[in-house]
Amino acid sequence: MSAPSSLCLLRTSAIGDVTHVVPLVRTLQAAWPQTRLTWIVGKLERRLVGELPGVDFVTFDKAAGWAGMREVRAALRGQRFDALLQMQVALRSNLLSLGIKADRRIGYDAARAKDLHGLVVNERIPARSGKHVLDAIGSFCEPLGLKQTTVRWDLPIPDEAHAWASEQLPGDMPTLLVSPSSSHALRNWRPERYAAVMEHATARGWRVALVGGPSASERAMADAVLAACTHAPLDLTGKDTLKKLLALLSRAQLLLTPDSGPMHMANAVGTKVLGLHAASNPNRSGPYSDRRWCVDKYDQAARKYLGKPASELAWGTKIEHSGVMDLIEVDDAIERFDAASTHLGIG
Structure with a gap:
């Protein structure tokens, strides 16, 4: 046409x-x-x-x-x-x-x-x-009459955002960003579990930074994570804008997060994502380009909370039940972190 x-x-x-x-x-x-x-x-x-x-x-x-x-x-x-x-x-x-x-x-x-x-x-x-x-x-x-055969973002990031991100994350030290809050509270992981993975990353020689928006709930989550940490990470919660977050993500090697907006922002700038999925299906709403580093407990959640395997659920079914994210253990996330580290040639 x-x-x-x-x-x-x-x-x-x-x-x-x-x-x-x-x-x-x-x-x-x-x-x-x-x-x-x-x-x-x-x-x-x-x-x-x-x-x-x-x-x-x-x-x-x-x-x-x-x-x-x-x-x-x-x-x-x-x-x-x-x-x-x-x-x-x-x-x-x-x-x-x-x-x-x-x-x-x-x-x-x-x-x-x-x-x-x-x-x-x-x-x-x-x-x-x-x-x-x-x-x-x-x-x-x-x-x-068209077909989308290639997937390209190239989201514009202002020079001042890149400059700010460089000040926060100077040099080329491998960096794990942690964005612990989803807009759906039942997708959030426990603060002490985030902290355990962050401690592991620190022990492996990674720089760790906590990111999040300025809302009261995100500040409360960040404070709970920080309270559970032995080694305090860099806390950038509430300090960035969406463009500055894109710039931070572009300097990081890995993002740890539940199903959330930052997950897809990271994917759009080519940053690997350690996504935490139990309430939602990563094959539908996980990081589009690469889901190898995600923890996937969606089928286990379907069986526990809905009494049937994920393959029998309507596509897009969300399992946002209290406690569903507890199906993801610390060791699950650490195993994916170590796998991603090896893939990236770090540590």
Whole structure:
């Protein structure tokens, strides 16, 4: 088909999922460099992706409620797109999409649609189960006649962010970053278990740094981890921005984290990830490029909490039960750390 003159992408949140949209943007730009791309994105998430070249961004402030939706409509007044890629199925996003004028409205297949999603789209992506979230998002170009065959991020990182990261992590000492908090509290590991892995890394000659956002819950988690440490790591909790975190990740060799936004940010800059998975399936939502260093207890969690193997669960089922992350033992994470160290030629 001929190149569309304009496309609107709607994916407002969360950090990890917004990261997964970037390769789709790159695919569209490579095929149709003259096509005007407009991306409706969340206020926080724009701080991560808002400097992507060749994209017009419209910020949606979900905290503003209906006023935030009206602001988006005002920003798009007078515009009509050849197609809307409606990549978020939450009710709020479906309502937001009603203010976007587009001839084609491409959404998820019926199995992945919810919250009235089917009423706001008139085309659907191919119905495929068993795919990573990034591949599902990438398939939004298929109704347009494209195929995402390469995955490229190249997220812009300002020079000042790199300079700041270099000050925090000078030299070339092997570095383990630890981002202990997920936005889903039931995905978090115990502080003392993080601390045990961090002590092991320190004993192996690694530099260890703790990272996280400025929220009270992340500060509390960081304090609990620090209290359990014998050797105090560098504490950067609440000191970075999303761009500075990208820069920190680009200087580190490994990130220890539960299923979270920083997991996907690390993957996007090529940093290995020691992901902790029990509540979620790493094959669906783990680090896209390399999941070899993840601890995977998802099947064990399925059997314990849902009474069936993971292979019998609906794709995307979350097992966010109290205590589910306790299935991951310290030795599980240390074994993956040592394997990653050997692979990287460290220690």
